[in-house]
Amino acid sequence: MRVMVVMAARCVAPVTPMRWSRPGALARRPSSASPLLSGRGSTKPCAPVRAQYKRGMTLGEWCDENGEYGDKLMEEWYDPDRTVDEVTRGNNIYRALWRCSAGCTVDGEQFTWEALVCGRTRPNRQGCPGCAGHVPTDAHNLLKWCQDNGEYGQKLIEEWAEPDVNMKDVTPGTKKKMTWRCSAGCTEDGQPFTWEAPVQHRTSSDRHGCPGCNPAAPIDLKKRLGKIAR
Ligand SMILES: [Zn+2]
């Protein structure tokens, strides 16, 4: 057995090792005179060079090459300090100012936001956070949501108990905790009962209400609210 292993090793060893050779194929060199091989050689080795050139191109040049999306970026560029030809399209440091071209407004003004240039040109492109519903806008905010949601919305407006935050400055889906005040008569130490809950809990389909009004409220809360004998 040992002899056979040695012989087998000798059978393959004499071939000069080349990184791009593989069993059953001719070794291919970019410098080969064959038209077939030189054709292959001219595209593959050039690809990284082209990618490098692309990384260095300006945002303006990149937009020119990217059809409608490029036009949209040019339209949304709103930076006061630089032009689209003063940043590279892959710049991952500069936070530029952009202005939504799809109609988002805040207090009647076109919505603007800051974003890295590379974030807008890379394959998973970041769009306007207002259009995506991530930030409050005139068309998408908690106050608007309440106004569009009948009696239940009015109840939320009534229960809003944040002294320093306006309902139009948060999104209906935010997980931020806000203070609410019971509108159904729960009191604690003679004052209307308040509690904290994420906005999302109040606007999602399984709407959470005042914990004091909940028949399943914990006993210590019921005691605090005077709903059962202390
Ligand atoms: Zn938008």
Ligand SMILES: [Zn+2]
């Ligand atoms: Zn209550």
